[in-house]
Amino acid sequence: MDLLYKHELYQEVLDTYQLLRGRELERARYPRDCIILCLAACYRMDTPAAYEWATALARECGETGRPMPRRAIAFLAMLALNRGDPAAALEVLFTLREVNYITTRNLKLIALADLDRVDEALPVLRYVIERDVPETATRRGQEVCATTLARVRAAVERAQREELTAQFSHLERALAEGDHVAKVDIAEIVTTPILERRPPPQQRQDYQPSGAYNQRYRSQARGQGYYDRQQHDRPGLSDRYDT
Numbered sequence: 001m002d003l004l005y006k007h008e009l010y011q012e013v014l015d016t017y018q019l020l021r022g023r024e025l026e027r028a029r030y031p032r033d034c035i036i037l038c039l040a041a042c043y044r045m046d047t048p049a050a051y052e053w054a055t056a057l058a059r060e061c062g063e064t065g066r067p068m069p070r071r072a073i074a075f076l077a078m079l080a081l082n083r084g085d086p087a088a089a090l091e092v093l094f095t096l097r098e099v100n101y102i103t104t105r106n107l108k109l110i111a112l113a114d115l116d117r118v119d120e121a122l123p124v125l126r127y128v129i130e131r132d133v134p135e136t137a138t139r140r141g142q143e144v145c146a147t148t149l150a151r152v153r154a155a156v157e158r159a160q161r162e163e164l165t166a167q168f169s170h171l172e173r174a175l176a177e178g179d180h181v182a183k184v185d186i187a188e189i190v191t192t193p194i195l196e197r198r199p200p201p202q203q204r205q206d207y208q209p210s211g212a213y214n215q216r217y218r219s220q221a222r223g224q225g226y227y228d229r230q231q232h233d234r235p236g237l238s239d240r241y242d243t
Helices: 001-004 010-021 030-045 048-063 070-082 088-091 102-114 116-131 146-159 162-177 186-190 214-220 226-232
Strands: none
Touching: 001 030, 010 030, 010 214, 030 048, 030 070, 048 070, 070 088, 070 102, 070 186, 088 102, 102 116, 102 146, 102 186, 116 146, 116 162, 146 162
16 A cells, blocks of 8 residues: 555555455454555545545544544644635544644644634644753654744734734744744645654564573674583483493
8 A cells, every 4th residue: 555655546545445444354444554544645635535535534433433543633634624624624633632743733723723713823832932841852843834823824814903913923933033933844744754663672583682691692602512512521321321
């Protein structure tokens, strides 16, 4: 499926998933990586049919009690925003338990801005500024995309309320001074390829516990055959009585 996605055969990705669903066991009916690829394909297609297909898959996952991966939800939210359905995007984002990711925060801000719910968007920006984070901690998760700020600014201008304009101007300036504004677009972040995940060391076939000296490594350290010679220096019972 990943090769189909790389070659932009998005409909084939969905068709392959439907084929696999009929052959897999119940426990593996909604595999994580396949769901992400399907939602990514729907986002790339950006058609009414693809949006309907994506929402149907999300509905099935919800009805069976299998939550979708965060990245899949991000693709679905972006697709809903592209299809002019910010309410649906916001609804699916509310299913996430953790909202302090850059993707979740930016998509929520865009959905709130498109719904003209500026009063709810400004506290999200304020949280980014006021949150206490250690100096050594990574700050990417706190960033707000410049294109996201532009969407919120447009919503503030539509509201035509002086107090909201003043609050947003203050927050926008504080975000810039605190280096919280990302130059990349949220779509670029979400569509960034996922790096290959390696299993923990304990799950690898070549894993050796730290400090363990097995016979193979000790033999290499002291010379090949050292322990073989040492084991036969003293004759055993079979050697003594072998005439």
